[in-house]
Structure formats: structure tokens, C-alpha cells
Amino acid sequence: MRIGFLAMSGLRAHDPELLRRGLTLPGLIERGRQVAALPSLGLLSIAACTPPGHELVYAEALAGEFPPELEDCELIAISTLSAQAFEAYAIADRLRASGVRVALGGLHATALPDEAALHADYVVAGEGERAWPEVVRLAERRAAPRVLLADELAPVDVGRLPVPRYDLLGRRRYGRYTVQTVRGCPWRCDFCASTVMLRRPYRKRPVAHVVRDVRAVLREQPDAFLELADDNTFVDRSWGLELCRALEPFKLRWFTETDLSVADDPVLLAAMARAGCRQVLVGLESPDARALRGIEQRSDFKARRATRAIQDVRRIQAHGITVNGCFVLGLDGQDPSIFERVLRCAEEAGLYDVQVTVLTPFPGTPVHARLADEGRILRPGRWDLCTLFDVNVRPAGMTPEQLREGLLWLCDRLYEGDRQRRRRASFRAQVRARICRGDPSVRILPIPTEISARRSEC
Ligand code: SF4
Numbered sequence: 001m002r003i004g005f006l007a008m009s010g011l012r013a014h015d016p017e018l019l020r021r022g023l024t025l026p027g028l029i030e031r032g033r034q035v036a037a038l039p040s041l042g043l044l045s046i047a048a049c050t051p052p053g054h055e056l057v058y059a060e061a062l063a064g065e066f067p068p069e070l071e072d073c074e075l076i077a078i079s080t081l082s083a084q085a086f087e088a089y090a091i092a093d094r095l096r097a098s099g100v101r102v103a104l105g106g107l108h109a110t111a112l113p114d115e116a117a118l119h120a121d122y123v124v125a126g127e128g129e130r131a132w133p134e135v136v137r138l139a140e141r142r143a144a145p146r147v148l149l150a151d152e153l154a155p156v157d158v159g160r161l162p163v164p165r166y167d168l169l170g171r172r173r174y175g176r177y178t179v180q181t182v183r184g185c186p187w188r189c190d191f192c193a194s195t196v197m198l199r200r201p202y203r204k205r206p207v208a209h210v211v212r213d214v215r216a217v218l219r220e221q222p223d224a225f226l227e228l229a230d231d232n233t234f235v236d237r238s239w240g241l242e243l244c245r246a247l248e249p250f251k252l253r254w255f256t257e258t259d260l261s262v263a264d265d266p267v268l269l270a271a272m273a274r275a276g277c278r279q280v281l282v283g284l285e286s287p288d289a290r291a292l293r294g295i296e297q298r299s300d301f302k303a304r305r306a307t308r309a310i311q312d313v314r315r316i317q318a319h320g321i322t323v324n325g326c327f328v329l330g331l332d333g334q335d336p337s338i339f340e341r342v343l344r345c346a347e348e349a350g351l352y353d354v355q356v357t358v359l360t361p362f363p364g365t366p367v368h369a370r371l372a373d374e375g376r377i378l379r380p381g382r383w384d385l386c387t388l389f390d391v392n393v394r395p396a397g398m399t400p401e402q403l404r405e406g407l408l409w410l411c412d413r414l415y416e417g418d419r420q421r422r423r424r425a426s427f428r429a430q431v432r433a434r435i436c437r438g439d440p441s442v443r444i445l446p447i448p449t450e451i452s453a454r455r456s457e458c
Contacts, residue, residue, distance in 0.1 A: 126150025350426025
């Protein structure tokens with residue numbers, strides 16, 4: 001069979017004012033675009049699990065347009081985020097009407113497999129590596145539609161994953177290339193969509209396999225900027241050190257997501273810097289513990305760290321690693337003073353990059369269930385509003401309009417040239433102060449502007 005792998009690209013907000021500001025505020029809508037512009041590691045990974053004897057093609061759908069490369073495919077796998085689910089369904093319906101078998105997977109299909117099944121022959125809910133060979137066999141026999149639940153299959157062994165098929169990217173060039181080092185996150189934030197997909201425990205890949213995948217990316221793009229496609233990379237310090245030591249000889253530049261606990265370990269931070277870590281994205285969510293209480297449902301990790309967050313950011317940045325601090329606006333414990341407090345927190349910490357999003361009820365998350373029960377989702381089922389920027393909830397401490405206005409007010413200030421320059425000068429001062437204290441391992445490295453984006457729907 002000729003099998004296509006179709007990634008949905010081109011995420012954008014719906015609010016016309018946000019769209020307009022996105023054109024002039026570099027930090028706002030661009031972040032969503034960068035996330036959507038990554039090659040789909042999920043699809044490249046399942047492509048690597050395809051049984052032998054098939055022709056494979058990878059393509060991206062921009063603004064819902066069907067890419068011509070996928071003409072003549074007999075089976076097409078589509079992976080989509082919630083915000084693009086309706087576009088993906090429209091493409092899937094057209095394909096099926098012309099006789100193509102369609103498989104849907106990814107975060108949205110995992111949360112709502114029955115909805116996805118209305119538009120697909122086969123739906124994979126959960127991690128796809130085990131289910132995909134079965135999907136291919138079903139499609140070959142033109143078997144009846146089915147939903148395959150990863151939870152009912154043997155667990156994916158992350159110590160035995162094949163190299164993702166980066167070669168399918170062909171001559172396309174990306175600002176960043178994704179490599180996965182861990183799966184999942186030990187925490188459970190109530191708004192986080194990633195944990196819906198990865199229900200299994202936090203798993204680390206063998207460092208030798210990560211190195212193998214890095215080599216495969218470098219064969220395609222020798223000077224690739226890497227994004228570690230993880231939710232929380234440096235939870236295990238000794239494994240993290242081993243990873244950094246293995247990456248150091250490659251002279252890479254990379255970005256990852258992690259939590260504030262990395263700030264506790266100067267040895268690990270120095271190793272990350274030496275290995276080429278240019279930026280870590282950290283979910284700070286809110287500047288104060290009150291609004292964070294109960295957000296992380298395992299041990300209230302985020303609320304417990306809140307009082308130290310500014311020092312933690314400064315400690316990380318002092319090692320020459322920039323921090324992209326993410327805040328969620330509209331949490332239950334926040335009132336209209338939150339916008340000014342986020343601005344102050346970002347300035348006090350000297351955050352190199354800041355991302356602000358609004359509370360978004362992704363399907364399958366605890367926050368979605370709670371807000372739906374309380375009748376606080378403004379337009380239920382409007383998955384296309386799950387862009388992280390469009391307001392679709394009634395917050396507890398303000399009106400939806402105050403949330404929307406506050407987001408715009410804050411973006412105007414956060415991404416305004418002088419304030420941004422001041423925060424970045426503060427980062428450089430934090431590094432210099434450390435150099436002056438005699439740490440030779442610390443250097444200020446140039447940061448490409450395109451590296452700062454929150455990747456997952458979390
Ligand atoms: S939001 Fe981040 S820290 Fe929280 S569960 Fe998701 S990945 Fe983990």
C-alpha cells in the first residue's frame with residue numbers, strides 16, 4: 001500500500017483582535033505557529049513501526065488544505081490537536097468519500113475516540129506504536145472500522161523504539177527538529193492535555209537510543225536545532241546527567257520543557273549548559289501559591305514551589321540557560337489583579353521569554369470535566385477554540401471579557417520592545433554575576449528567536 005502520514009499544521013487563534021495583534025506582537029500568536037510548525041514526531045514514530053513492504057509519505061496540511069503529495073495513498077494516518085480537529089475531520093470525510101482508508105490518532109482522538117470514529121475507519125486512542133501495525137493490517141484487508149485502545153494492548157516499551165522516520169521529511173527544512181528522551185510527566189496538572197494521552201508512568205529512554213536518534217536527525221540536517229519532545233525532561237537527575245554527558249560531544253543547541261526542580265541541582269544545570277541547552281520552558285502558571293493550590297493533583301508540586309519560583313528562574317538563567325516562563329490566566333484563584341502581577345513577576349525574575357495563555361478546557365482533562373459540570377464552558381464542544389488564546393470559559397474570579405481584555409493588556413506590555421530588552425538584559429546580568437563569582441563553565445550564548453514555544457497542549 002501507499003501510506004500517507006498527515007500532520008495538521010497552521011494553528012491560529014479565532015478572536016479577531018488577537019489575530020490582529022498577532023501580526024504586530026512577536027510574542028503572541030507566533031508561539032502557537034511555532035508549535036504547529038514542528039515536524040510531527042508522533043507520525044514519524046508510528047511510520048517507523050509500519051510492517052515492511054509499504055511505500056510511506058509524510059506531509060503537512062496547512063490551513064486545512066490537502067497536500068498533493070498524499071494523492072494516491074490507500075491509507076492515511078492523521079494526527080491532530082483539538083484546535084484543528086474539525087479541519088482534520090473535514091479532510092478525513094473527503095478522503096473516505098473517495099475510497100481512502102483513514103486512521104485518526106493523537107491527543108484529541110485519544111480524549112474523544114467515539115467522536116473521531118465518526119470520521120475515520122480506524123481510531124487509535126493512546127500511544128500508537130503497538131496499535132499501528134494492526135491498523136495497517138486492517139486497512140490491507142479493508143476490514144470494518146474499529147477503535148483501538150492502547151490501554152488494551154501490551155504497553156509500549158520505550159527501550160525498544162525504532163528510530164523515527166526523519167528521512168520522510170525529505171528536503172523540507174524546519175526551525176527545530178524533535179527528539180524524544182522521556183515519555184510523560186510525574187505530575188498531574190488538572191489542565192494538562194498531555195497526561196490524557198500518556199496514562200502510563202513516567203518513562204526514560206535509554207540514553208544510547210536518544211543519541212542514535214540525534215545522529216539520525218543530524219544526518220538529515222547537520223546543524224539542526226533540537227527540541228526535546230518531552231513534557232518534563234529532567235526529573236531523574238542521574239539519568240539527566242548521563243544524557244547531558246552523552247550529548248555534549250555533538251556541540252548541539254537544544255530546547256526542552258522541564259519543571260523548576262532543575263534549579264536545585266547546580267551540577268545538572270552546568271551539565272545542561274555544556275551539552276547545548278539554550279532554553280528550558282517551565283510552567284510557572286501563576287505568580288502566587290494561592291491560585292496554584294490544587295492545580296497539580298499528585299502532591300501540589302506547583303503550589304509548593306511557588307514562593308521560590310523567582311529565585312529558581314534566576315538560578316537556572318545564571319547558568320546561561322534562558323527560561324521561557326509560562327503563565328495560565330483565568331485560574332480559579334486569580335482575580336483581575338493577576339495581569340499586573342504576572343508582569344511584575346516576569347520582570348523581577350528577568351524571564352528571557354514569557355508565554356501567557358488562557359485557561360483552556362481540553363477534552364479529557366480534569367479541568368474540562370469540572371468546568372463542564374459547573375456550566376462554565378461558554379461554547380461546549382467548540383474544540384476549535386482550544387488554541388490557548390481564545391477565551392471559552394467563565395473564570396471564577398473575573399468575567400470572560402475581563403480575561404480577554406487582561407490578556408491583551410498583558411501582551412501589549414510583556415512583548416513591548418523596551419520591556420523585552422530590559423528582561424533580556426537582566427538575564428545577561430544574571431549570567432555575568434555568576435561569571436564574576438568565578439564559574440568558568442558559564443557563557444552567554446546567542447539565542448535563536450524561534451526556540452521559545454510551548455509545544456504540547458499543556
Ligand atoms: S502541565 Fe507540565 S508539569 Fe503539569 S502535568 Fe503537564 S507536563 Fe507535567
